[in-house]
Amino acid sequence: MKYICAGLVIAIVAACTCGARGDCTSRTQISFLTSLHDDPTCRRLSPKGVLLAEASQFLIEAHNNRTSGNKIEVAVLDTCNSITGAVKATMKALVLADMNCLQPPQHLGFIGPDSASNVEAVQKVTSVLKVPHIVKKSSDSPYMHRLVKESDSYIVQGTLKVIEALKWKSFTLVAYPDEDGEDDIQNIARKLTNGAILKNLCVMVHDDESDDFTSHVVHIGQPEPGFLSKPANATILVVSEGNVEELLNGMNTTNTVLLLEDARDDLDGLESRVLNSKLWSNDQATYDAEELRDVRWLEDAILVYTKSLETVCKKKKCRNPLNPVEWNNVVEGATSKQNTDSTTGSRTLELFMKGSSPTVEELGKIVVNKGAAKIYWRGQEVGSDEDDDDSEEESDAIPKTLKKVLAKGKDVRSGCATSGKEIKTLTEDDEQEAAHIVVSEMDDSEWWTMVGTVSGVGVAMFAVGILAVYILYSNIRGPRSPKGKTRTLERDTSLRRVGSDRELPSTITRNTRPQRGPQRRDSNRSIRSNISDKSV
Numbered sequence: 001m002k003y004i005c006a007g008l009v010i011a012i013v014a015a016c017t018c019g020a021r022g023d024c025t026s027r028t029q030i031s032f033l034t035s036l037h038d039d040p041t042c043r044r045l046s047p048k049g050v051l052l053a054e055a056s057q058f059l060i061e062a063h064n065n066r067t068s069g070n071k072i073e074v075a076v077l078d079t080c081n082s083i084t085g086a087v088k089a090t091m092k093a094l095v096l097a098d099m100n101c102l103q104p105p106q107h108l109g110f111i112g113p114d115s116a117s118n119v120e121a122v123q124k125v126t127s128v129l130k131v132p133h134i135v136k137k138s139s140d141s142p143y144m145h146r147l148v149k150e151s152d153s154y155i156v157q158g159t160l161k162v163i164e165a166l167k168w169k170s171f172t173l174v175a176y177p178d179e180d181g182e183d184d185i186q187n188i189a190r191k192l193t194n195g196a197i198l199k200n201l202c203v204m205v206h207d208d209e210s211d212d213f214t215s216h217v218v219h220i221g222q223p224e225p226g227f228l229s230k231p232a233n234a235t236i237l238v239v240s241e242g243n244v245e246e247l248l249n250g251m252n253t254t255n256t257v258l259l260l261e262d263a264r265d266d267l268d269g270l271e272s273r274v275l276n277s278k279l280w281s282n283d284q285a286t287y288d289a290e291e292l293r294d295v296r297w298l299e300d301a302i303l304v305y306t307k308s309l310e311t312v313c314k315k316k317k318c319r320n321p322l323n324p325v326e327w328n329n330v331v332e333g334a335t336s337k338q339n340t341d342s343t344t345g346s347r348t349l350e351l352f353m354k355g356s357s358p359t360v361e362e363l364g365k366i367v368v369n370k371g372a373a374k375i376y377w378r379g380q381e382v383g384s385d386e387d388d389d390d391s392e393e394e395s396d397a398i399p400k401t402l403k404k405v406l407a408k409g410k411d412v413r414s415g416c417a418t419s420g421k422e423i424k425t426l427t428e429d430d431e432q433e434a435a436h437i438v439v440s441e442m443d444d445s446e447w448w449t450m451v452g453t454v455s456g457v458g459v460a461m462f463a464v465g466i467l468a469v470y471i472l473y474s475n476i477r478g479p480r481s482p483k484g485k486t487r488t489l490e491r492d493t494s495l496r497r498v499g500s501d502r503e504l505p506s507t508i509t510r511n512t513r514p515q516r517g518p519q520r521r522d523s524n525r526s527i528r529s530n531i532s533d534k535s536v
Helices: 002-020 047-066 083-099 116-129 152-167 187-199 270-275 288-315 324-344 391-397 401-406 429-439 442-477 489-499 519-534
Strands: 030-035 073-078 107-111 131-134 144-146 170-174 204-205 217-219 235-240 256-260 348-355 360-367 372-377
Touching: 002 152, 002 372, 030 288, 047 073, 047 270, 047 288, 073 083, 073 391, 083 107, 083 116, 116 131, 116 144, 131 288, 144 204, 152 187, 152 217, 152 235, 152 256, 152 324, 152 360, 152 372, 170 187, 187 204, 187 217, 270 348, 288 324, 348 401
Parallel strands: 030 073, 030 107, 107 131, 131 144, 170 204, 170 217, 217 235, 235 256
Antiparallel strands: 256 348, 348 360, 360 372
């Protein structure tokens, strides 16, 4: 309720101050809510927060350089990874928009916050003002638009296609989880394991404490320093979303290293920007390439707002204030279209090889479209409609340096994983999916037996409770007199007889009444005692 009141106050202040100010600047702005610090005290700097903050500036600058139309600004506000911090950051953003007279569509809206609890708290304020949000979590508010995160299925499909080309029947899977548990390495590893098992491949999940590797190794994510030298005479396939090519250049190793990574290069220069950011203190600067999928999500969120602005400007409504509900509908339509495009679009991966030469060698590209992956080896034109089912033509197109690797190594069929559940998942969605898998493993007889047992116990306990209440009520109330008859002295006598040792007179006439003073007191105590005993 206090958040709603705060929103109403801001709306009133905006109406009063903005209408009276005449020096408003023509700016277009997005408010980005992120956790620059990951503690409520705002003291512990978050490497992921710094990455996203710098990425937002990087993406906005790239957009402004590409377009000749409206230039966009972004205001980054720290939520300190708490509900209170998220609400404060939202209030600050609204005040800044009011001070600059930014009304829709000049104030495009919000991106974030990340967590569902923060979204729920923030939307109580912004929904009153009808300001749109683009978020990762679903919400009941009509002004909270969920933008799906780019799927990692194309990475899994591309990896399986390379393994098929290498003619591997088994491999050791290495996937070290990140310390904060927020990356998608474990999720990719789980999907890869399930996909390999469906193709009748043997997957041996590597134990962190063991250095026992087979001759075929698949490493998910950027490898740690020294890892590529641990296996002896092995072929290592490194699958990464980030740019690991520079890491392999100049590296000395006796193993053959294959690198499979995303072919998009529109984020070149982001790493140096993050490492040189002024947000760092001391020597804390780090860059995690495995967080780039969050950067891609942020890029899509900015794209939604820019497309919404273009739609409004085509109708020549981008210079004048727009009805908030109408602007929210435009943003909702752009978000829905972006969600569709992100799931149906094609993705391209590049395959490199690092052998005895000091630099990496490009082998080809893997294009994943609608769940199907196809390899275009070096020299083949990407996008050709030729079918790659002919194994002889595919074998002829394989580079000679890779053909030498195909004969190396031996396949192992022992110690294979039976499902992806052997890999721990760290994300919220994976935990829910794992819980669903556990429940689905019950057969029908076990399920109905459990339901019947629980239901029977519940009914029995309910019946016992009703019976106990009835007995207690009957004892407290005592016996009831028949209809049409008044209480007689016989009832009073019987009660006194229970609790009192005194003898009653042998005869009692209508005109003679016994002395009941002291007996009344004794009788009251005896009645209470009798009722108490019966109740117990």
